[in-house]
Amino acid sequence: MNERHNILLIDDDERILRSLRALLRSDYKVKVTTDPHEAIDYLKKNNVMAIVSDMRMPIMNGVEVLQQAMQVSPGTMRLLLTGYADKESVIDSVNHGEIYRYINKPWDGDTLKAQIAEAVDVAVRTYHLVNIAEEELKNAKKPVALVLNESRELVDLLNAEIDDKNCEILYADNLEAGYEILANKPVDILLTDTVLADMDMTKSLKVLKSHYPELITIVTTSYQDSNLLISLINEGQVFRFLLKPISKPMLIRSFISAKTRVKQNEVNPQLTERNKVKRQREFGNKLIERLTLKRRPRAGLF
């Protein structure tokens, strides 16, 4: 049997913890706690491959716990397990917690096990890679961003704020033009909406991410349906959600974080595994065929 890795579970209901431990203890060294401070402390002192947190808890909510976890132990994969998903917590979990999976209670034992196994697997290979010195990022090449949106507004906003020596910003106002650019240019960052010309983009976003895990997506949305957003996390690993009306500082901050992420991934291509999602079938193939004809993933992983 392989080495048993550390995982950490935090929930304010100890019955949940007992139950999860019973499910997972044969595969992992499971640490459970109802105390977020203890959880953070444990992360500091141990190499924990995955943390699974509840959302609603006294003292600290799940997003806060994961946000702190990200700081003290960036290599640990973060998962949220929650009984009720309101839109805000879903969006915060992505933007502040950069979570790997958002799981609803009640969960299915086998699915949860598989999700945790996947997370731990990725963490084992990338746990120490996440720490990249600022120095190393300097040599990374200039990221290319594509703004795919009916309005130029976001391009203008970005151009006004982002130094174009650091980044190339392309623009397409329709899907066709967007695909054309994606196929011909090494796009690193895609900034688009969940809806483009009345068309739902979520499926395309998932397909793109599943084939190009190195593609960082920032998605603006006015969707109210938290389930849809959750599916974009679990199957699309969206980097940031921006709720409309878009706050300019949020956009700029997200974009700068995205650029940093692109550079980190370039220095350590294996890091893209941390955002991998399942392959999307059906519709996906046609789209990808078109793109792969020309596009070469720069990471050279796939």
Add this chain to the structure above:
Amino acid sequence: MKTESITTLAKRIAPIAPSTLISKVAEYFLSDTYSEILSLPVVVDDILVGVISRYDFMEVYLSRYGRDLYERRPVSFIMGKSPIRVAHDLSYEEASDMVTKQITFPIKEDFIITENRKYYGIGVVLDLLKAMEDKLRNRQQELDSAYQKLKQSQAQLVQTSKMAALGTMVAGVAHEINTPLGYVRNNLEILQASMGQVDELYAGSQELVKNVLYKAANTEQINNRAGNLANMLDELEEDEVIEESHQLYKDSLYGIDRISEIVMGLKNFSRLDRAMDEQIDIHQCINSTLTIAKNVVKDKVKVEKNFAAELSLVECMPSRINQVLLNIITNAAQAIENTGKITITTLQRGQFVLIKIKDNGSGIPLQVRDKIFDPFFTTKKVGDGTGLGMPICHQIIEQHNGEISFETEIGSGTEFSIKLPIKQPKTAQVQVLQ
């Protein structure tokens, strides 16, 4: 509605000159052309200079020898020099104001409409009154329909706020049920898997017992079997499967109880009562509401119940009272920034029951206090609050012939007091609230 000028009422009747003979005026008054009017305008070069009314004319003409004395004289001799003038650009209302100020009763004359002192036409007072009446009637209709629209949109807003309350409730209930559901389901899966180990052990023991009792195997075989069983037992022991199973069963039963508790709370909370004739236990209302409100409250707030040892049952509509309680408790929880406490006290005060809900939150700012019960007033983000929660609470308590009030202090919290009569007056019982 656009303002109509008085000219629309003008009768464009030809005026007469001051030199017109009185005998001629008599003819005019008798002719069909002038049959509708009371006054004849007198003009010089279009400028209105006077008026002769039928009444004044008769007074002169019908007096003794009047006809003989005046017949050959010009009308200027007897005409009135100060007709009721109304400028042509006045509205009905303005004209009406002007006319009523000057007219004498009974109405003996018409008013004269002028355009820059020039004669324009004759206005009949009755026509003006009629027009004003029509206008009022129209306005009444407009008011009626505006009132209807307002009533409809209010009903819609009440519905919206009900839906908002329902949304809060659903969110709370979903979270509250999904948590126990999560571990109960998971526990059963694990217990089912453990059952496999137990099955193996059971089969092994059965075999061994048979072997021993019926001597169906030799000592070595029996020893082997026993050894296997011992290993299995060790494994179970080591994995603490039995111990764990007991705990998982216990937790699952607790979870099931928790779920039924929530469902019960939900049922009590949303009872579809329409009549006031129920004898309701306010403590039960508070408890059901707390179950529902748990998701808002639980994160950071401790709830302390300070219930009266004996509290009369109250004639009320429990779902409405629950709505009020949920609203106040939710607001209280939201007023608490980090950790805090909500104290719910009940008291018997003669024929009334008092409910006090106190939080140690941020308090209600001075400039907001007067607006708490105003419809559409909200301090929450757009979309988060309808601004109707508190006004509806107020309405509900009023419909129960009760009182709702609050005391608040910045930094130390707010206390809402609800006073409900134990008995409703007879008429209130048949009232069906929407």
